[in-house]
Amino acid sequence: MTASSVQLSLDSIRKSFPGKGGSVPVLDGLSFDIFERDFVSIIGPSGCGKTTVFNVIAGLLEPDSGTMTFRGEVVSGLQGRVGYMMQKDLLFPWRTVLQNVMLGLEMKGVDRAQALDTAREYLSTFGLSGFENAYPKMLSGGMRQRTALIRTLIMDPDILLLDEPFSALDYQTRLYLEGVLLDAVETFHKTVVLVTHDIDEAVALSKRVVVLGNRPTTVKSVHEIGLDARSPIGARSDPRFSDYFQTLCGELEIQTRQRAA
């Protein structure tokens, strides 16, 4: 694996939230590294604070203590360096597909004519030509999420942060979009951090999987996924897929009896 240099490093990140009976610790000294052009999935039991990790990396939440190092430089958050996508497509309903895709470029202050060109080019690459002037409401869930992905990619972020981006879609659309994502990540040389509850998706897409423990959360283990196939269906067809799947299920202490039944 060529991805050996560390791009983003989280070191002893702690975060607690105010609760009824005093503060509730959520992240309890979280440390892990993300390499250049890595594809890391973060999985963990429900309510373990996956989204908190996501928000800390995105710079939407300030950790109580601990440091984040980006390419050797201590940073407080990665605003402007990350592109993020959530389960909700977060498209602006009052903007057309084209205007939605251009959002990030506008924020960066890119010249309008140039932004238009770039946006049209991306839309055509991702098969959304002809829908430039459609409003998000007119599109299917899969197309909306594809638009959201383009909006994320067009900003050329260093890291793509994805929080269960496909979990609201039907399985076929999801397989399709996972493929679109993998291709895009290859083409544009991106690092991806995927927060998910879906072990199947984590194994099929990732190079590495970070497993979080129960709250207050620390990193329980990190697994290298050595599947060669770089496609969602290919990966799922690999004989080693189910080994990884079972190992990770074991890590999450999911009842094995239910699987046997």
Add this chain to the structure above:
Amino acid sequence: MATQTLKSSPTLKPATATRPARATSARTRPGPGSLARAADTTLGRAVIQLLAVAAFFLAWEVAVRAGWLTEFLVGAPSGIGRVFLASLLDGSLPVDTWYTVIEAIIGFLIGTLLGSVAGLGLWYSAFVARLVEPFIVAINSVPKIALAPIVILWFGTGFVSKVALAVSLTALVALIAAYQAARDADPDLQALLASMGASKNRIFKSVIVPSTLPAIIGMFRINIGFALVGAVVGEFISSQRGLGHLIYAASSLYDLNTVWVGLFVLMFVGFLLYHVIDFAERRILPWRQVTTAGQVQV
């Protein structure tokens, strides 16, 4: 704009595509409800609505002529028509209408603008918003009409006092509507922009303003009515002109036909202004006109 997009793209079908088919099938297949279906077009509905209005006035006129109703107490359509024509021709009705409309529109514009700007502005500081909230609730709980005598004392019996009354009736409505809409704006969209490194002003411009527009324009409809109320009540209390003055003066003389002329013109003005806002809404919010029926698949 939205419908043009729909038409130009062959894969997208307008949501209304099934309308003509329904109308023709109604003609070929008689049965209960088929008449209603055939008549359910813009023209069909307009004809029925006009017939209903005509029938109402006819019944009224007949009832007065037959002596079932006293013209002295309820007026009569023929008398209303006579008064309307006479006051239209001598120019007094257009002048009165113009005064009231201008008072209401200026009051509406000032009140709505001040209120909306203040309400949206409160989004910037949760602290200030919490601080002023009890005051806003308290002031809003006063029936603003009760301010009318003071407003007349302060601003005189002329034009300005009517505008001031319309402002007092509309400003807080606008403020509360705008503030609530700003507070309800999707926090995830704001977080998304923040993660792109957007400033608070940028988030205000790109998320808060557009996402509050539907609620704000919806409030315009309510406020245009309130502005008319302000203008008319101001004229009731003290004025020499306006539809409120016309109605008030005529009713003290038991001139019911003139009172009705004033009321019908007011109704017409309110109706017209409502539709102006409706038209503006469709222009300003094309994305709201889109339905999911035109949705396409991957």
